Amino acid sequence: MISLANSIFFLILTLLCCQTCIINLPSVAAITSLKPGDKLNHSQVLDSEGGKFKLGFFSIPQTNKTYLGIWYAGDRRERKVWIANPNIPILNNSGLLTIDGTLKITSGGKTIVNIAPPLLTGSLVARLQDSGNFVVQDETRNTTLWQSFDYPTNCLLPGMKLGYNLTTKQNWTLTSWLSFSVPASGAFTLSLEVFGNAFQLVIRRRGKVYWTSGAWNNQGFPFLPLFHDSATIYQYNLNLVSDKDGMFLQFDATEGSFPSLALNSDGDILGGYRFTYTLFKDFCYGYESEDGCFSSQLPECRKDGDKFEQKSGDYIHTSSITTEFYDNASISIVDCMQKCWENCSCVGFTTASGNGTGCRIWNGNGDFRVYESGNAMQRYVLVSPKSSKGKTWIWIVISVAIFIALLVSGFICYIIMRRRKLQDEKRKEEAYIRELTAIDSFNTANLKEEDGREVQDLKIFSFGFILEATNNFSSEKMLGEGGFGPVYKGKFPDGREVAVKRLSRTSGQGLVEFKNELILIAKVQHTNLVRVLGCCIHRDERMLIYEYMPNKSLNFFLFDPARKELLDWQKRFAIIEGIAQGLLYLHKYSRMRVIHRDLKASNVLLDENMNPKIADFGLARIFKQNETEAVTGRVVGTYGYMAPEFAMEGTFSIKSDVFSFGVIILEIVSGRRNTSLQQIDRPLNLIGYAWDLWKEGRALELKDPALEDLCDTEQLLRVIHVGLLCVQEGAADRPTMSDVISMLGNGSMSLPIAKQPAFFTGRDEAESYSSTINTKECSVNDCSITAVEAR
Numbered sequence: 008m009i010s011l012a013n014s015i016f017f018l019i020l021t022l023l024c025c026q027t028c029i030i031n032l033p034s035v036a037a038i039t040s041l042k043p044g045d046k047l048n049h050s051q052v053l054d055s056e057g058g059k060f061k062l063g064f065f066s067i068p069q070t071n072k073t074y075l076g077i078w079y080a081g082d083r084r085e086r087k088v089w090i091a092n093p094n095i096p097i098l099n100n101s102g103l104l105t106i107d108g109t110l111k112i113t114s115g116g117k118t119i120v121n122i123a124p125p126l127l128t129g130s131l132v133a134r135l136q137d138s139g140n141f142v143v144q145d146e147t148r149n150t151t152l153w154q155s156f157d158y159p160t161n162c163l164l165p166g167m168k169l170g171y172n173l174t175t176k177q178n179w180t181l182t183s184w185l186s187f188s189v190p191a192s193g194a195f196t197l198s199l200e201v202f203g204n205a206f207q208l209v210i211r212r213r214g215k216v217y218w219t220s221g222a223w224n225n226q227g228f229p230f231l232p233l234f235h236d237s238a239t240i241y242q243y244n245l246n247l248v249s250d251k252d253g254m255f256l257q258f259d260a261t262e263g264s265f266p267s268l269a270l271n272s273d274g275d276i277l278g279g280y281r282f283t284y285t286l287f288k289d290f291c292y293g294y295e296s297e298d299g300c301f302s303s304q305l306p307e308c309r310k311d312g313d314k315f316e317q318k319s320g321d322y323i324h325t326s327s328i329t330t331e332f333y334d335n336a337s338i339s340i341v342d343c344m345q346k347c348w349e350n351c352s353c354v355g356f357t358t359a360s361g362n363g364t365g366c367r368i369w370n371g372n373g374d375f376r377v378y379e380s381g382n383a384m385q386r387y388v389l390v391s392p393k394s395s396k397g398k399t400w401i402w403i404v405i406s407v408a409i410f411i412a413l414l415v416s417g418f419i420c421y422i423i424m425r426r427r428k429l430q431d432e433k434r435k436e437e438a439y440i441r442e443l444t445a446i447d448s449f450n451t452a453n454l455k456e457e458d459g460r461e462v463q464d465l466k467i468f469s470f471g472f473i474l475e476a477t478n479n480f481s482s483e484k485m486l487g488e489g490g491f492g493p494v495y496k497g498k499f500p501d502g503r504e505v506a507v508k509r510l511s512r513t514s515g516q517g518l519v520e521f522k523n524e525l526i527l528i529a530k531v532q533h534t535n536l537v538r539v540l541g542c543c544i545h546r547d548e549r550m551l552i553y554e555y556m557p558n559k560s561l562n563f564f565l566f567d568p569a570r571k572e573l574l575d576w577q578k579r580f581a582i583i584e585g586i587a588q589g590l591l592y593l594h595k596y597s598r599m600r601v602i603h604r605d606l607k608a609s610n611v612l613l614d615e616n617m618n619p620k621i622a623d624f625g626l627a628r629i630f631k632q633n634e635t636e637a638v639t640g641r642v643v644g645t646y647g648y649m650a651p652e653f654a655m656e657g658t659f660s661i662k663s664d665v666f667s668f669g670v671i672i673l674e675i676v677s678g679r680r681n682t683s684l685q686q687i688d689r690p691l692n693l694i695g696y697a698w699d700l701w702k703e704g705r706a707l708e709l710k711d712p713a714l715e716d717l718c719d720t721e722q723l724l725r726v727i728h729v730g731l732l733c734v735q736e737g738a739a740d741r742p743t744m745s746d747v748i749s750m751l752g753n754g755s756m757s758l759p760i761a762k763q764p765a766f767f768t769g770r771d772e773a774e775s776y777s778s779t780i781n782t783k784e785c786s787v788n789d790c791s792i793t794a795v796e797a798r
């Protein structure tokens with residue numbers, strides 16, 4: 008097993024090794040120098056000492072023409088920085104670079120190109136330096152006999168010179184390629200010259216001055232701003248040297264920067280590492296000299312601003328347009344442009360071949376049709392910006408006018424619409440109010456209680472009136488936040504104080520339904536119910552106006568250590584009775600049979616004589632219609648006061664209100680909130696605590712310590728007993744409100760035995776009742792077990 012594994016391992020290792028060997032083979036056999044007798048063929052490459060550059064033969068795709076060149080190592084596009092034979096390509100791939108007496112390219116035993124002049128025979132060696140300089144040296148004398156840096160093509164690298172030396176008759180000039188794919192000498196040259204009494208870089212097109220850089224200013228040239236822009240990553244550190252023999256411009260490679268300069272076939276100057284950004288790009292027609300373009304005499308028929316634009320499409324062939332071919336491989340696009348520019352009958356041109364050489368020129372008058380399709384031929388079309396400028400101007404004027412017109416009409420429309428909308432709203436409101444007031448039941452005469460007493464008017468107040476009364480619903484006027492919206496204190500101009508309940512906009516109830524509910528609520532009148540004075544409707548907002556209760560609510564007194572002293576037993580008992588009367592009326596004697604559903608201490612308001620008045624009754628009806636069946640999807644109510652069947656199943660009945668009433672009774676007796684039992688070291692709520700005490704016969708301990716005046720303990724026990732009856736688990740077991748009233752009023756009446764109440768472990772009142780699972784887990788039985796354990 009082991010030997011098998013080993014042999015597999017070695018096999019893999021060998022394979023891997025072989026693969027790397029194969030891949031690395033050329034670099035292992037990397038050639039770094041050429042000596043007499045050595046030959047460099049097409050499949051070989053000469054590497055620079057540090058591996059930054061490579062020298063070798065390369066061919067232009069789709070042709071068999073090959074050239075000897077230097078390119079950046081590791082550059083996918085192999086951008087050439089120097090070419091030995093730009094104008095004399097080798098026509099097949101049998102070229103060889105040799106260094107026998109001179110540096111030359113041979114093919115088939117014949118010399119094709121002499122790269123260098125005849126050199127002295129000696130210990131010659133040709134090397135490619137890491138600067139990109141290809142040099143021939145005499146090793147014994149340690150002298151450089153020839154270097155490629157003295158024969159630049161279209162690119163300047165750090166250390167290369169641009170200029171001339173009259174003594175050595177050297178001329179360092181850049182010459183553009185003929186076209187993007189033909190390295191032969193093109194139309195443009197870039198040279199350093201004394202031009203206009205200043206050192207300037209000059210681009211010539213076919214020998215004629217085409218562009219100048221502006222005068223040298225010891226750092227750079229005005230029309231080549233990027234050249235001396237310290238913000239660019241490529242620091243050229245330009246250096247210009249001149250003496251009587253000549254002059255040259257040079258730049259250095261600095262740390263982390265290896266700039267270059269190149270002249271491309273369109274006459275643009277490129278810069279950066281591997282000439283990736285443009286230092287100067289424009290086409291000079293001769294009428295503009297702003298970017299350094301050289302002014303020249305315009306042909307008669309050409310105007311300022313005329314130019315060629317590249318368009319996809321073609322000329323429509325008619326008799327008035329003729330095509331002319333220049334099938335000349337030594338002219339390129341810029342030459343065609345020049346030809347077209349100078350011939351007044353020319354309207355456009357393109358190249359004649361795929362490699363960017365030759366011309367095809369259109370003369371005469373013809374329409375140019377632009378093709379939208381992507382691969383349509385690119386044409387250079389002469390356009391006259393003067394006329395198009397005028398057109399643009401007209402278009403700008405027209406579009407501005409249209410824009411303004413649209414803006415104005417839009418604004419007018421908006422104003423009209425808004426006014427109409429406001430009018431509509433007003434009309435609607437008015438109509439509604441008219442309708443509301445027209446209803447008989449709103450007339451005092453027809454609104455009568457069963458006992459014949461007259462019912463006060465239900466008024467409709469204007470929104471402005473309410474705003475004024477509540478000081479724009481200022482936060483200082485806010486009395487509290489009820490279940491159905493915030494309540495504000497308001498003061499009417501006649502000095503009457505009211506409470507304004509701003510119903511939250513959740514009801515989605517229509518105005519008619521709201522009106523009907525409101526009429527019903529207005530008809531529900533009892534001394535122990537807060538009186539509704541009127542309403543206010545503003546857009547989709549509804550407000551109810553109640554009589555103001557100066558003594559706030561029951562919980563304001565009951566749960567405050569200081570204020571609870573004001574509530575002696577007499578008063579407390581009266582409050583319990585009052586609430587019971589109010590509830591009884593709601594449940595039994597009012598015509599609408601209201602179930603409050605949110606009865607709690609804070610909904611029991613107290614008037615100046617501490618008489619209780621139940622608030623917020625009937626609101627559940629406004630907020631929920633279609634609830635003839637007693638199951639609701641969403642449970643509304645306050646935790647701690649909710650009957651178990653309501654909290655868990657959403658079923659409610661008058662017995663749910665009885666449960667809440669029972670909780671209030673226990674709270675009034677004990678002076679404690681149902682949900683807070685901080686003083687008692689038990690995990691129980693008030694109901695559970697009361698039940699425990701009751702069962703142990705210690706019910707009197709439930710009494711609020713503040714109740715010093717209490718003498719009638721029997722009455723107290725009876726009240727607690729009634730309270731416990733009200734909070735019984737089963738809704739059917741709980742007494743009705745009329746039972747409650749007779750139980751409270753008749754001291755000799757025997758009461759049924761209270762059964763196990765429904766009680767939950769104490770929880771924060773603020774906690775929302777969403778965790779039904781939790782509550783279901785805590786069934787009544789579980790909780791009672793906990794209570795037993797805690798004892």
Ligand SMILES: *[C@@H]1O[C@H](CO)[C@@H](O)[C@H](O)[C@H]1NC(C)=O
Binds near residue numbers: 050
């Ligand atoms: C180039 O020269 C190398 C080494 O002399 C040789 O192995 C290779 O076959 C030659 N390639 C061609 C295309 O002549």
Ligand SMILES: *[C@@H]1O[C@H](CO)[C@@H](O)[C@H](O)[C@H]1NC(C)=O
Binds near residue numbers: 071
């Ligand atoms: C390139 O050379 C091959 C054979 O050497 C020849 O068949 C082909 O036609 C040549 N292609 C061109 C474009 O000259």
Ligand SMILES: *[C@@H]1O[C@H](CO)[C@@H](O)[C@H](O)[C@H]1NC(C)=O
Binds near residue numbers: 098100117
């Ligand atoms: C390549 O061209 C040269 C002349 O340019 C010729 O002498 C030589 O025979 C050619 N070689 C091949 C392989 O075609």
Ligand SMILES: *[C@@H]1O[C@H](CO)[C@@H](O)[C@H](O)[C@H]1NC(C)=O
Binds near residue numbers: 149
């Ligand atoms: C050759 O000359 C260069 C400077 O021209 C010098 O840096 C180098 O050390 C010399 N080499 C030898 C072997 O003398």
Ligand SMILES: *[C@@H]1O[C@H](CO)[C@@H](O)[C@H](O)[C@H]1NC(C)=O
Binds near residue numbers: 171178179180196
């Ligand atoms: C250098 O060569 C360019 C292009 O061939 C030419 O325009 C220029 O006059 C020459 N400069 C000198 C000083 O000979």
Ligand SMILES: *[C@@H]1O[C@H](CO)[C@@H](O)[C@H](O)[C@H]1NC(C)=O
Binds near residue numbers: 070189190363364
């Ligand atoms: C460019 O294309 C033309 C026409 O196809 C051809 O005659 C010419 O030789 C080509 N030039 C080069 C440098 O390949």
Ligand SMILES: *[C@@H]1O[C@H](CO)[C@@H](O)[C@H](O)[C@H]1NC(C)=O
Binds near residue numbers: 172174248252
């Ligand atoms: C020109 O070449 C001579 C001889 O090598 C040299 O002395 C002179 O400094 C050079 N001048 C310039 C500007 O390159």
Ligand SMILES: *[C@@H]1O[C@H](CO)[C@@H](O)[C@H](O)[C@H]1NC(C)=O
Binds near residue numbers: 337
């Ligand atoms: C091609 O154009 C060059 C430069 O314009 C010119 O010298 C040459 O005579 C032209 N050749 C032909 C065949 O027209």
Ligand SMILES: *[C@@H]1O[C@H](CO)[C@@H](O)[C@H](O)[C@H]1NC(C)=O
Binds near residue numbers: 351352
């Ligand atoms: C312009 O081109 C047309 C068409 O080729 C030719 O007839 C005419 O002589 C040319 N004009 C000039 C001034 O070269």
